[in-house]
Amino acid sequence: MKRYISIYSLLIVLMFGMVSCEDLFDQKPLDSTPAEDILTNEKDAEALLYGMYAYFGSEASYGRSLSTMLDIMTDASLASTGFSNQLGQMYAWKINPGTSEVGSLWGNHYGAIYNATFLINNLHTIEGDQDNLNRIKGEAYVGRALLHYNLVRLFAKAYDQATAATDLGIPYRLDYEDVTPSRSSVEEVYSNIVDDLEEALQLLPVNERYDEETFTLDFANGLMARVLLDMKDYDGVIDHTSRIINNPAFSLSSGQAFTDMWLKDSGLEIIWRVGYRITDANLVAPGYNFFNMNNVSSPLLPDYIPSDSWVNLFNSSDIRLSTYVATAATGYGWTSKLVIKYPTNPDFASQVLGMNMPKPMRLAEMYLMRAEAYAYTNNDEQAVADLDALLENRIENHQGVNISGDALKDLIADERKRELMFEGFYWFDLKRMGKGFTRVPQENTSTANDLSISADDYRWQWPIPTSEINGNTIIKQNDGY
Known part of the structure; x- marks a missing residue:
């Protein structure tokens, strides 16, 4: 069953989720409208669910911040000589409580959490097809887990078993009785995320993929694996990634099919994508800042170009190199390598360059997570097998991996950089692995x-946004701000 979601038209319909940061915790959906008037039937439930999905397409979510912007903030890219200062504060790490990208992401995520939590807490009040209602509730649980997961990784310290019980996390919204919530600990946030995903795994239909644009059982397993990887529960990672890898509905792409996955936003490797439509073009474009031009006939004016250190990780027979990077003349009078991972879907080509559907979960990530889990449990043979399975689909005449121990762990980290860069993983990988970075200027x-x-x-x-601090007098700011 195909269920198309027009990202921005739904935001207009479901304005109750779009509350400002100042009073984000001081309202309930539709403010004073009784719950029984908001949710009366399955159609209302579907609308509420679609409203939750709508938030994920925003620039403050996977439309830019959680895909390209985070990795732009690292050493993977550099500001060009024609830099227009888009994302400038974030790129320069001049981050403060009033930084717009920080406040926008906070508000976006808690707005979406409203939809998810309202569904979870009130879906029992309506009648309908129970299987369908279970599916809706399961997707809402996954959405709530994902939204809080993104927030805790951005606004709190990385999960550390030794300190998670005392490290400040973020408010986990299981209801809205408390209008000035305090911050749960990192441990409590992760525990709630796991609980929500466990509920979802019980509710979502088995062996049924509606399409790549909604949260399925496979996505729930993949998200659980991410969470458990942070927690270093490697057996759990192996379990949940294996459920997806063993699903014949998915397969790794190679050759032209791999390139088409990025160009046309389709393929059997995609577990979840954000479902843009032509009506969404000109509103968001994840790859825009790698081109920085609206008219397809205009010269390229990139804000950011890829760092040599990242480009040099690839060898010439790697399909990812030609799919992710190209050399082109710019309107600045010089020729440079450019990031083309969002090359512009032909359906959107008349609108703006860099307009592709973000693909926040792909099968390749499952192989890389499982390989990491195997490597950290001293099962190097299985880790190598997973790496080889991936690289045989990426590198022509791949000869096989023949290393072990720490060298193997380093290779897995490098493969995550090669495979997942500008999808919003590298910034988080640096943080969870306790690594910094240094940019090296280049031409x-x-x-x-x-x-x-x-x-x-x-x-x-990241700092708790000023608007939230002003609206919630008991919420504590992060150190340093």
Whole structure:
């Protein structure tokens, strides 16, 4: 069953989710409208669910911030000499409680959490097809888990079993009785995420994929694996990734099919994508800042170009190199390598360059997570088998991996950089692995390109937005701000 979601038209219909940060915790959906008037039948439930999905397409979510912006903030890209200062504060790590990207993401996520939590807490009040209602509730549980997971990784310290019980997390919204919630601990947030995903795994239909644009049982398993990887529960990672890898509905792409996955936003490797439509074009474009032009006939004016250190990780027979990177003339009078991972879906080509559907979960990530889990449980043979399975689909005449121990773990980390860059993983990988980075200036680059961020820099924890601090007098700000 195909269920198309027009991202922005739904935001207009479901304005009750779009509350400002100032009073985000001081309202309930539709403010004073009784719950029984909001949710009366299955159609209302579907609308509420679609409203939750709508938030994920925003620039403040996977439309840019959680896909390209996070990795732009690292050493993977550099600001060009024609830099227009888009995302400039985030790129330069001049992050403060009033930074717009910080406040927008916070508000976006808690707005979506409203929809999810309202469904979870009130779906029992309506009648309908029980299987369908279970599916709706399961998707809402997954959405709530994902939204809180993104927030805790951005606004709190990385999960550390030794300190998680005392490290400040974020408010986990199981209801809205408390209008000035305090921050749960990181441990409590992760525990609630796992609980929500366990509920979803019981509710979502087995062996049924509606389409790639909704949360399925496979996505729930993949998200659970991510969470457990942070927690270093490697047996759990192996279990949940294996459920997806063993599903014949998915397969790794190679050759032209791999390139088409990025160009046309389709393929058997995609577990979940954000479902843009032509009506959404010109509103968001994840790859826009790698081109920085609206008219397809205009010269390319990239804000950011890929760092040599990332490009040099690939060998010439790797399909990812030609799919992710190209050399082109710019409107600045120089030729450079450019990031083309969002090359512009032909359906959107008349609108704006860089308009592709974000693909926040793919099968390749499952192989990489399982390989990491195997490597950290001293099962190098299985880790190598997973790496080989992936690389045989990426590198022509792949000869096989023949290393072990720490060298194997380093290779897995490098493969995550090669495979997943500009999908919003590398920034999080640096944080969870306790690593910093240093940018190395190169030709055709300018401001903030010699930045060095240590692993213990306080800015790995984003500040609670000013608007939230002003609206909730008991919420505690992160150190350093």
